[in-house]
Amino acid sequence: xxxDARKLLEKLNRADFAYRExxxxxxxxxxxxxxxxxxxxxxxxxxxxxxxxxxGIPPIKAAAAPSKPQEPASPPNPIFGSYGxxxxxxxxxxxxxxxxxFSRFSELD
Amino acid sequence: xxxxxxxxxxxxxxxxxxxxxxxxxxxxxxxxxxxLDCTFQNALKMHxxxxxxxxxxxxxxxxxxxLVAFGVKLLQAHHHFRSQAFLREAERQLDRLFDPxxxxxxxxxxxxxxxxxxxxxxxxxxxxxxxxxxxxxATLNRLSETAPAMQLDRxxxxxxxLDDRQKLSRHSHSFVRDLFGDQLIATVRRDEAINEALAxxxxxAKNAPTSAALQDLRxxxxxxxxxxxxxxxxxxxxxxxxxxx
Ligand SMILES: Nc1ncnc2c1ncn2[C@@H]1O[C@H](COP(=O)(O)OP(=O)(O)O)[C@@H](O)[C@H]1O
Ligand SMILES: [Mg+2]
Numbered sequence: 001x002x003x004d005a006r007k008l009l010e011k012l013n014r015a016d017f018a019y020r021e022x023x024x025x026x027x028x029x030x031x032x033x034x035x036x037x038x039x040x041x042x043x044x045x046x047x048x049x050x051x052x053x054x055x056g057i058p059p060i061k062a063a064a065a066p067s068k069p070q071e072p073a074s075p076p077n078p079i080f081g082s083y084g085x086x087x088x089x090x091x092x093x094x095x096x097x098x099x100x101x102f103s104r105f106s107e108l109d
Numbered sequence: 110x111x112x113x114x115x116x117x118x119x120x121x122x123x124x125x126x127x128x129x130x131x132x133x134x135x136x137x138x139x140x141x142x143x144x145l146d147c148t149f150q151n152a153l154k155m156h157x158x159x160x161x162x163x164x165x166x167x168x169x170x171x172x173x174x175x176l177v178a179f180g181v182k183l184l185q186a187h188h189h190f191r192s193q194a195f196l197r198e199a200e201r202q203l204d205r206l207f208d209p210x211x212x213x214x215x216x217x218x219x220x221x222x223x224x225x226x227x228x229x230x231x232x233x234x235x236x237x238x239x240x241x242x243x244x245x246x247a248t249l250n251r252l253s254e255t256a257p258a259m260q261l262d263r264x265x266x267x268x269x270x271l272d273d274r275q276k277l278s279r280h281s282h283s284f285v286r287d288l289f290g291d292q293l294i295a296t297v298r299r300d301e302a303i304n305e306a307l308a309x310x311x312x313x314a315k316n317a318p319t320s321a322a323l324q325d326l327r328x329x330x331x332x333x334x335x336x337x338x339x340x341x342x343x344x345x346x347x348x349x350x351x352x353x354x
Contacts, residue, residue, distance in 0.1 A: 041250045044259060
């Protein structure tokens with residue numbers, strides 16, 4: 001706990017309050033499966049929807065052999081780039097490695 | 110003047126609360142504001158200091174005196190909009206229902222798709238409140254049957270009840286911001302002062318003048334004004350708010 005927080009607690013004569021160290025801003029955004037589901041939903045993002053399975057849980061076997069994620073040279077929509085998912089656009093279809101994402105979740109708290 | 114719809118495919122996201130706050134803000138800016146509650150809950154009035162037992166006049170205007178608080182005229186129409194015949198009639202003569210000399214803030218229930226479909230093409234703005242939760246984000250695909258949420262040009266989002274102490278809340282914020290860009294017009298922090306003010310039937314500004322959410326609400330209201338060009342559309346009935354140019 002930071003010193004100023006401890007001092008404040010002392011002043012308030014409290015052992016705790018909803019104290020938490022915030023992580024740094026928004027830079028550490030991770031791809032929660034619900035985000036992946038939204039990005040993969042045509043009713044939300046239209047034709048740019050990232051392909052995905054309708055189940056929220058990734059197939060474990062495939063995740064065991066991760067393949068290299070393919071980044072599009074310049075993603076048509078930055079959202080897909082920043083979440084590591086390439087949108088599908090006509091013929092320049094690129095496979096999206098969701099597995100890689102899902103295997104990352106399991107390591108996060 | 111303008112119909113502003115509040116409807117979210119998920120209940121409990123703060124539609125009614127935000128509708129009331131926008132109505133109060135616009136009335137404070139001198140606009141003639143009518144707030145129309147189209148929900149069975151009929152809880153919009155509470156945000157204007159009225160008890161749950163307070164009857165609210167119907168939209169058709171046949172019943173009794175006007176109910177006005179803080180410059181906002183309150184009306185309800187849940188009963189009417191349940192009738193197919195009324196919906197059909199409303200479709201034909203919407204301008205007669207919604208006097209164009211006023212700003213109309215309309216609170217539509219989550220489940221009320223027929224009313225949403227009726228009013229969306231005629232509204233200046235459809236405001237959809239979201240929460241930083243999976244249950245709320247999951248309903249983004251229920252906004253329209255004809256177009257993806259991202260392409261709805263009259264629909265904007267407000268991410269409500271943000272709490273930067275919570276990881277999912279922070280991540281949801283940046284996700285929604287990245288996904289929707291300008292379509293996310295404001296965020297409002299979670300603040301218990303909002304519930305406490307409501308429990309006292311008091312305005313937040315009186316009950317908790319330093320509430321963080323108050324700041325956010327002001328920003329939200331200004332963003333709406335700017336979005337629908339209200340700032341340029343000040344009518345003759347309007348008064349000038351001190352500090353205004
Ligand atoms: N930013 C907020 N912080 C804390 N409580 C909020 C906030 N926004 C809404 N609430 C509370 O959440 C509950 C649901 O809000 P309400 O406007 O009734 O939702 P809806 O109309 O979408 O069903 C209410 O009790 C309201 O006071
Ligand atoms: Mg409501």
